[in-house]
Amino acid sequence: MANITKELKNVEQKIEHGIVEGVNKAKEVLANVARHIPLANIMHNKKKDTYTIEIDLPGVKKEDIQVTIEGNYLIVSAERKMKQELKEDDYYLLESKYGKYYRAFYLSDDIDRDSIDAKYEDGRLIITFEKVASKKRKDIAVK
């Protein structure tokens, strides 16, 4: 009887060990994959004919943000790193999401890709586009 319990405990430990190892491996793999989607706000100013995309990226350093235009997509990727020597375990409460962020936005035809302007301000990435010149709002004087 004692042998059976011993054996069972052994099996249990092996399973536990296997699970922990598996989770660690998965974590390793996932560390290189963008896991978080940042919150975004998109607006259009009809008077100035500008489009603005605001992306919340609190705690991200300016140099850890990449903005690229690929085909018809605007791609924003960023990484939020832990401060200096801090680890997750150093926190009592950790509600922020650290790691890689990724989001793509489709650019319609009437957006002038060359007019792109990006700035980082108060934890937010602000990207603005102008409308293609020929499609801009025009006020015509009546003679």
Added chain:
Amino acid sequence: MKIVRSSYNPFAELEALAEQFTKVLQTTKEDDIAKDIAFVPAVNTREADDAYYIEVELPGVKKEDINIDIDENTLTISGERKIKEEHKEDTFYKVESYYGKFERSFALPEDADVEKIEAEFKDGILEIKIPKKVQVENKPKKIEIK
């Protein structure tokens, strides 16, 4: 013979659920609703050897729109995330961020040095440093008998 009214109510379950739902809303959010709180920001807290740290995520909030108050042993961070003046007349295609008033309170530990609390706002993160009180060493004192 009595006519017994059927007590069957097809909406009974739904009604019960609705009642429960309102109850939950009332008990947990009464204060927030009274103060018109729109959202609760994400927070990280940690402790170092000499101080406690509170980090509050406040992207898009202006420094001047943040208040930090201490009342007895409670530290309260409140403020408002406003839509930028230049976007007030824009058409919003998508709004995922929270706008409006926010508030979050923390109970301060006993050894917190309230007088020396510092706060810094950078990259949308408000970091509050709460130094620990330097403990006065209680060396046993020997009194000599004259």
